[in-house]
Amino acid sequence: MTPFQALLTGPDGDSAGTAVSARFFDGQLLVDAPRTTVDIAQLVVSVGGVDGPELFLNWLDAQGRQASLKPLTADDIAIVLNEAPAALQPQLQRLWRERQRNRRQVSGWLAGLTGAAVVATALLWWQGGNAISALAGLIPLSTEKQLGELALSQVRAQGGIAENGATQQTVRDIGQRLTAGSRYQYRWLVKNDDTVNAFAMPGGIIVVHTGLLRQAGDPGELAGVLAHEVQHVEQRHSLRQMISSLGWGALVGVTIGDISAVAAMLAHQAGTLYFSRDMEDEADRLGLLALQRARIHPDGMLSFFQKLGKTDGATPPDWLSSHPQTTARAQQIRSLIAATPCPACQPIHSSGWQQMKAALPASTK
Numbered sequence: 001m002t003p004f005q006a007l008l009t010g011p012d013g014d015s016a017g018t019a020v021s022a023r024f025f026d027g028q029l030l031v032d033a034p035r036t037t038v039d040i041a042q043l044v045v046s047v048g049g050v051d052g053p054e055l056f057l058n059w060l061d062a063q064g065r066q067a068s069l070k071p072l073t074a075d076d077i078a079i080v081l082n083e084a085p086a087a088l089q090p091q092l093q094r095l096w097r098e099r100q101r102n103r104r105q106v107s108g109w110l111a112g113l114t115g116a117a118v119v120a121t122a123l124l125w126w127q128g129g130n131a132i133s134a135l136a137g138l139i140p141l142s143t144e145k146q147l148g149e150l151a152l153s154q155v156r157a158q159g160g161i162a163e164n165g166a167t168q169q170t171v172r173d174i175g176q177r178l179t180a181g182s183r184y185q186y187r188w189l190v191k192n193d194d195t196v197n198a199f200a201m202p203g204g205i206i207v208v209h210t211g212l213l214r215q216a217g218d219p220g221e222l223a224g225v226l227a228h229e230v231q232h233v234e235q236r237h238s239l240r241q242m243i244s245s246l247g248w249g250a251l252v253g254v255t256i257g258d259i260s261a262v263a264a265m266l267a268h269q270a271g272t273l274y275f276s277r278d279m280e281d282e283a284d285r286l287g288l289l290a291l292q293r294a295r296i297h298p299d300g301m302l303s304f305f306q307k308l309g310k311t312d313g314a315t316p317p318d319w320l321s322s323h324p325q326t327t328a329r330a331q332q333i334r335s336l337i338a339a340t341p342c343p344a345c346q347p348i349h350s351s352g353w354q355q356m357k358a359a360l361p362a363s364t365k
């Protein structure tokens with residue numbers, strides 16, 4: 001098969017990336033010097049690049065260290081897309097081809113437009129789901145952060161938010177292990193609320209309810225939930241969903257500093273963003289990878305899902321009702337764990353865990 005040039009980061013490529021040649025052969029990815037063979041089933045595709053599209057093939061080596069291969073040029077990416085075995089195609093199709101189609105469409109539109117014209121076009125357009133996804137990728141990080149700040153101020157206004165203290169620190173300590181190298185600066189908040197819920201807001205704000213902390217049996221289960229929520233930020237799911245429910249007018253308001261109307265809309269919305277099944281799958285998959293990258297045993301992600309799924313009663317916990325298809329997803333997480341063994345992963349320890357559990361307010365239910 002045709003070799004392609006790529007940058008290898010991680011196992012034995014250096015941290016800035018080592019130029020290598022690679023190719024697909026017989027259900028495997030072969031990398032020359034350092035010589036590596038990876039089963040296709042172990043590859044996880046991700047896309048990135050704020051300024052230009054980038055494709056990554058990620059895996060974990062036998063010691064649980066993450067490796068990442070980035071095809072160098074458009075030609076190299078084309079070889080990967082054309083020659084990747086069938087088992088890898090569904091991931092490539094969904095993540096890469098879809099994104100490219102949107103980007104082409106958008107850059108064509110944006111080419112002759114500036115300023116107000118862009119905004120007007122966007123406003124006319126925002127009801128199309130694809131347009132939202134594509135345009136969300138063009139929103140500057142600074143605007144996303146402002147939108148997050150605004151949403152946060154609304155959550156604060158509802159009361160019961162802890163931004164420091166022993167409980168918040170325990171959540172933060174576990175969460176921070178999952179965000180190394182992120183372009184976001186995360187903030188971890190605990191909300192005194194009995195419902196079993198956690199949510200992510202644009203710009204890197206994660207809110208966990210005390211009801212969920214009470215349900216989490218050990219630090220590994222909390223790490224599983226946080227790993228998932230972090231990916232809703234990293235993949236900009238929260239941003240996209242917020243825009244699709246508020247409209248582009250909200251972004252314009254934030255950008256030009258007229259935030260009163262946006263704030264009023266957000267007040268009704270904070271904590272109730274719903275994601276598509278694709279977004280949930282992506283958050284599960286990349287969340288699992290983030291756990292393994294942090295050398296945290298990912299079983300907690302699965303066990304928390306299963307535990308909540310078994311909860312008696314007609315109404316499932318909030319975190320599950322905003323995260324539907326529990327059984328299918330638990331199954332998928334189980335297969336992913338089986339396909340990407342992580343011998344170096346350990347159960348996560350948290351020195352403040354017992355203290356946090358003891359300090360949680362009693363349930364009023």
Ligand SMILES: [Zn+2]
Nearest residue numbers: 275280283323
């Ligand atoms: Zn989710």
